[in-house]
Amino acid sequence: MTVIIAFLANVLVAIAKTIAALVTSSASMVAEAAHSWADAGNEVFLLLADRRSAHPKDARHPLGYGRRAFVWSLVAAFGIFTAGAIVSVMHGIQELGADEPVENPQLAYLILGISFVLEGASFVQAFRRSRRLARERRASTWDFVLGTSDTTLRAVFFEDAAALIGLSIAAASIGLHQLTGVAVWDAVGSILVGLLLAVVAIVLIGRNMAFLVGTTVTREEWRRVGAALLELPEVERVTYLHVEYVGPNRLFLVAEVDLAGDGREHEVAWRLREIERGIETHEVIEKVVLSLSVADEAALEFGHRAAS
Structure with a gap:
């Protein structure tokens, strides 16, 4: 309009x-x-x-x-x-x-x-x-x-x-x-x-x-995305996070996460895909790619939790 x-x-x-x-x-x-x-x-x-x-x-x-x-x-x-x-x-x-x-x-x-x-x-x-x-x-x-x-x-x-x-x-x-x-x-x-x-x-x-x-989101927006990931009950840690614009108000998100529990490989793969699908229902998310963190990688700090 x-x-x-x-x-x-x-x-x-x-x-x-x-x-x-x-x-x-x-x-x-x-x-x-x-x-x-x-x-x-x-x-x-x-x-x-x-x-x-x-x-x-x-x-x-x-x-x-x-x-x-x-x-x-x-x-x-x-x-x-x-x-x-x-x-x-x-x-x-x-x-x-x-x-x-x-x-x-x-x-x-x-x-x-x-x-x-x-x-x-x-x-x-x-x-x-x-x-x-x-x-x-x-x-x-x-x-x-x-x-x-x-x-x-x-x-x-x-x-x-x-x-x-x-x-x-x-x-x-x-x-x-x-x-x-x-x-x-x-x-x-x-x-x-x-x-x-x-x-x-x-x-x-x-x-x-x-x-x-290729332009990434601002530092504050990056923190909000990271905090939102940590709000998911399945996610314990985030060790890598990249959020890039792929269109007006459209985001491409790549992250490495540590999931709660210690499930078998096929179970973990299924859980990751379910989390991706859930995140992609958000109106500004175009695509999400999640992978597992390595145990000795440091967790990222985002400063605050996402608002409930």
């Missing part, structure tokens, strides 16, 4: 900005129009990311299709860079020598104001959701958005935040052009919007590449 709202807002805003850019001949408005069309196109990639990554795991993909979300989100981030950042910077550079006045600036301000309201509504929804999830994980909103495996939420959050900043830059640039009569301010506004989009694109590209290469 977050992506759909952002997509509808961006399409409406892009149409309005395009009309304003044609009427006003403002370089900043051209940059903002390119910005919104790039965002609207990127929302399509994000919707594809959600759909393609939701396919259940099969024999060829035992860890599921979750990493597809990171691939499509990476494509969307490149779209911000090429269709938004490069176009805005290049157009601004081309307009540095222009001296035409901004025509009908009142229309530009009106469109920018309406766009700010629409983009603001989308951002507020993304921010509220991010803040709620951050509180559940006992993290700051900023740290959560940067570190979350929910690449769609992060993309919408950053795109909407950049949109609000870009709108402010465009309004200030047109205002300075009006006040001073110097057209270079309008061109500078276009360049600044482009540089802003480049920064956002680089951040999103970096985060998606990190998850594609």
Whole structure:
């Protein structure tokens, strides 16, 4: 729903900005129009990311299709860079020598104001959701958005935040052009919007590449998983634990455990498989692989027990 709202807002805003850019001949408005069309196109990639990554795991993909979300989100981030950042910077550079006045600036301000309201509504929804999830994980909103495996939420959050900043830059640039009569301010506004989009694109590209290469959970989340394992009545010790993201909010868990009792080999193998199946019923667990600990291996300490 977050992506759909952002997509509808961006399409409406892009149409309005395009009309304003044609009427006003403002370089900043051209940059903002390119910005919104790039965002609207990127929302399509994000919707594809959600759909393609939701396919259940099969024999060829035992860890599921979750990493597809990171691939499509990476494509969307490149779209911000090429269709938004490069176009805005290049157009601004081309307009540095222009001296035409901004025509009908009142229309530009009106469109920018309406766009700010629409983009603001989308951002507020993304921010509220991010803040709620951050509180559940006992993290700051900023740290959560940067570190979350929910690449769609992060993309919408950053795109909407950049949109609000870009709108402010465009309004200030047109205002300075009006006040001073110097057209270079309008061109500078276009360049600044482009540089802003480049920064956002680089951040999103970096985060998606990190998850594609392989990213483990935070230390606190690792402790929670370990404590949850120890809460199982069959598990006495955990000597190795690896938890990695294989998709948005999807985890691959590998652990070495010491089971209670001293059963025969086939009994132990059956118990391990039953424990794996039980853990895999959790909504965020994609796959679990458990093996037995060696007797002389040290037990891991997780700091606290899982909440009952």
